[in-house]
Amino acid sequence: MLLLVFAAAAVLLAGCAGAPPRGEAPSAPPALPAGREPAPSAPPFRGGVPSALPRLKVPEIASGRPVRVLLGGAQKEIRIAGESIRAWSAAGAPVAGGEGAVALSVIGEKIRWGAGKLLDSPIDVASPSGMRIDGKPLVARVRVSARGAMLYAVAVVPLEEYVAAVASREAPPSFHPEALSALAVAVRTYALLSMEKPREPTHDVVAGVEDQVFEGLDHVAEVFRKAAAATRGEVLSYRGSLARAVFHSTCGGRTENAKDAWGSDVPYLRSVACDDCLESPARKWEYRMTAKEGKRIALSLGVRAKEDLKISVAVRSSTGRAGKIRISSNGVSREVAAAAFRKEAGYARVKSLKMEIVPVGNGWSIAGEG
Ligand SMILES: [Zn+2]
Known part of the structure; x- marks a missing residue:
């Protein structure tokens, strides 16, 4: 996940079109890991975004294992x-x-x-x-x-130390204390859901943006420890189960539906309009991809590219985010999941799927929002 959260509401309610969900290989069939979806008996959520998801105290989990x-x-x-x-x-x-x-x-x-x-x-x-x-x-x-x-x-x-440490890398200390508290709840909820269904038998989460950024327990400012302490044991739940409390830095004006981002619906992660991140330094980005790098990515995604390599967005979601990327060269044309393309190019370079790919010189300009 990325730095910064611009509004508590966005943290708690908005869908995330950032890094793909944990455990999901982009080339794999679109499915969320078992047990990560709402219970099948839960009726579908209707009527847009709920005004508030309940914060639930779950001390028996929160005081459990690290x-x-x-x-x-x-x-x-x-x-x-x-x-x-x-x-x-x-x-x-x-x-x-x-x-x-x-x-x-x-x-x-x-x-x-x-x-x-x-x-x-x-x-x-x-x-x-x-x-x-x-x-x-x-x-x-x-x-x-x-x-x-x-x-x-x-x-x-220990869980609460992890919450403070992650919050300290996912938001700046200048954020309003209530925004940091909201972030702490999201971080804790994400961690606990990951502990329910570990990524691998040996670990629950990885230390990078695929899950939550963790850089150790030093240099964690007091405001983050306070945010964790103020919300100790509090989590987000949906119909009695831990919610998928994904968060992101900047949506670029509209969040994505979970179904369009991940291929699987999450009833409370619905696309919403957002003007909270208008001022975000991450609102707009551009990555200049060289011909050599384009060829490397094409090869890793199954196309052995020659000089005639073409890369373009083939399919977009209803909010304009790239869904599929077409890679063509030497008589071979392949459509790959845009999430797989983004992962291969690097999350720090291709910062979102809300992007345009335009050939420039020998390479490409990939420019986007959020
Ligand atoms: Zn936004």
Whole structure:
């Protein structure tokens, strides 16, 4: 998800046309992960957007287990820095320790601790004063596992600390305290729904924009801790279940229907007009894509491109967002999901699907809103 939220109402009620929903491969058939949709017995929502979704206290979930956040992706080596670093086996037996720094590498399905012993995967690593993993996030505890000759580091973060930390990266501290409180509720709800249906058996969320931006527990301003504390245990629900509390920075004037964004309807994520983000610095964007980059993207999406490569928007949703992109070259023409194109080009470059693709020189200008 992206930086900034411009109005509490938009946070809580508006559909999101930003990053695709968690767990959904853009090329896969349009379906939400099981259990993420409203109960089948729920009657369809009618009459536009509800005036307010109830905030529900769910202390029994909120006080439960921590959030498991995948830091980065598969890695050959993980460097951990901290004081009195200790490691335990999955069964809780102490297996290793170190001072200052330790590099973990992978040998088959085992984890090598520094230059020393091989440990069974997974291990839990902790330091009383917090650790930096590969120089970045400061967390108190991390589970490291070896799979397929790669290492994965999953930070284990208490829910309310996670909420404050994410809010601090998704909005600036200058926002109104009530807007930050609304964001905290959305972040918490998103996390709890992810914990109900984890992305993978090993973790609930990833640390990036595919879920919610998490950069560790340091540099979290007091206003974000206050927003989390002021809403502690509060979530958004829809008909008794956790709502999909997706949020975005800037919609560009109109939010998207969930069905058009993801292929599957969510009754309370309906397109609404919005003028709250008119002043947003992310209102308009442009990305100049080179011919070389266009060819790379085309290849990864199944078209081996020559010099005659053409890329254009083939299908648009009712709100004007790109639904399908046509990629043609050398007698081959393919329509791919615009979300897949955006993912391949990079979420930070192609910032939304509300875009135009125009050939310029040897490459393209991709310009959009939101
Ligand atoms: Zn907007």
